[in-house]
């Protein structure tokens with residue numbers, strides 16, 4: 153059996169960016185395996201911020217151009233995305249606002265900001281790779297260390313691979329054309345980019361420490377989502393638009409000084425208004441809830457902290473069929489280990505978290521940049537069979553990336569940067585202004 157230099161498990165944004173980075177650095181004997189049976193439009197919109205875009209640019213300048221292209225083609229459409237995101241208190245006063253213009257961010261932090269759909273991002277990166285490098289229909293179920301390599305065992309079967317952790321909807325999967333099949337690959341190194349519900353992470357933790365750390369943990373926060381409310385009186389609509397959406401298409405309302413308090417993200421879409429409620433809800437409250445139960449939960453949450461009447465009225469108009477819920481899970485960076493032997497975790501598999509600071513994919517791209525630099529180091533010194541050198545490289549990756557992830561997760565769970573303009577600016581300087589340290593491949 154062919155032994156690849158690197159097998160990447162997961163063809164999400166981070167796995168594909170890693171593959172592109174390795175190829176750019178001359179490591180071409182690689183394979184990306186993904187469980188999906190067909191690439192299809194799933195996932196949400198992802199904001200890529202200056203730190204993530206800088207990482208993509210250093211990984212592969214063609215990838216950077218491809219991602220920017222998606223964004224700028226959307227800007228030309230009549231229903232182009234909002235240009236400002238306003239944070240308001242419960243009285244409708246501005247707490248702070250964020251421009252969403254690429255140029256604004258570019259001038260301030262040396263790189264822009266773009267919003268792209270997860271699927272478009274995946275497609276753009278995938279299309280830069282030779283077709284035979286990315287193989288679908290291969291769900292990794294186990295990895296095993298062998299002499300001088302790792303065996304990656306995959307299956308292709310009829311099981312619907314719903315990922316309960318990452319996305320709003322999965323779409324319908326057709327039954328696979330072939331019969332149940334198992335397939336194994338061998339690689340000198342494995343990069344696990346298989347998302348927050350990572351199988352590889354579970355295997356690693358089963359063998360090294362508390363196996364519970366292999367599983368995603370409930371973050372304590374969840375989203376309740378109403379995609380659109382169309383049956384709304386002109387009077388109420390005008391009131392809401394004037395008070396909360398006057399400067400753009402999106403605003404977040406709440407008492408931003410208190411971490412646990414619910415926030416309501418309002419958005420305008422054509423003639424309708426939708427919202428996402430982010431709240432510290434116990435997991436049990438959401439269990440098996442849908443439709444009108446979700447409207448009731450949202451209604452109770454906005455009542456509890458004294459949201460103004462017009463927002464309570466809006467919530468009560470939510471159509472049951474437009475309601476969805478999403479508990480957010482996390483792999484805490486503190487106390488976690490991201491590698492064992494020849495296998496290393498990146499992206500959500502290492503440190504998945506709620507999306508409150510829009511850093512999941514951005515941090516994943518930073519991982520991809522750092523790990524490709526470390527693997528290049530292994531390749532250049534022909535250390536593929538030197539387990540000590542491999543361990544050293546993976547530890548260097550983790551030594552730099554983990555403390556920064558702890559900071560990002562702290563900001564995400566407390567949302568302190570959103571509580572005032574001053575804290576927002578301090579956080580932004582610290583996260584977005586960093587640049588590549590070429591020796592380590594880390595943004596410093």
Ligand SMILES: Cc1cc2nc3c(=O)[nH]c(=O)nc-3n(C[C@H](O)[C@H](O)[C@H](O)COP(=O)(O)OP(=O)(O)OC[C@H]3O[C@@H](n4cnc5c(N)ncnc54)[C@H](O)[C@@H]3O)c2cc1C
Pocket residue numbers: 161162163164165166167185186187188196197198199200204270290291292293317318319320345346347348349350351352498499500501507509510511512513514515516
């Ligand atoms: C509502 C929401 C909003 C978000 N907004 C933002 C944002 O604005 N900005 C931002 O930076 N991030 C955001 N994120 C987070 C971002 O989507 C993730 O951090 C990012 O997608 C992680 O990329 P990944 O490649 O590590 O994992 P994923 O995107 O989860 O990709 C994992 C891939 O691995 C495959 N896979 C899984 N298991 C296996 C297996 N056993 N075998 C083979 N293949 C497997 C999957 O099919 C998938 O293709 C948001 C997330 C959510 C849920």
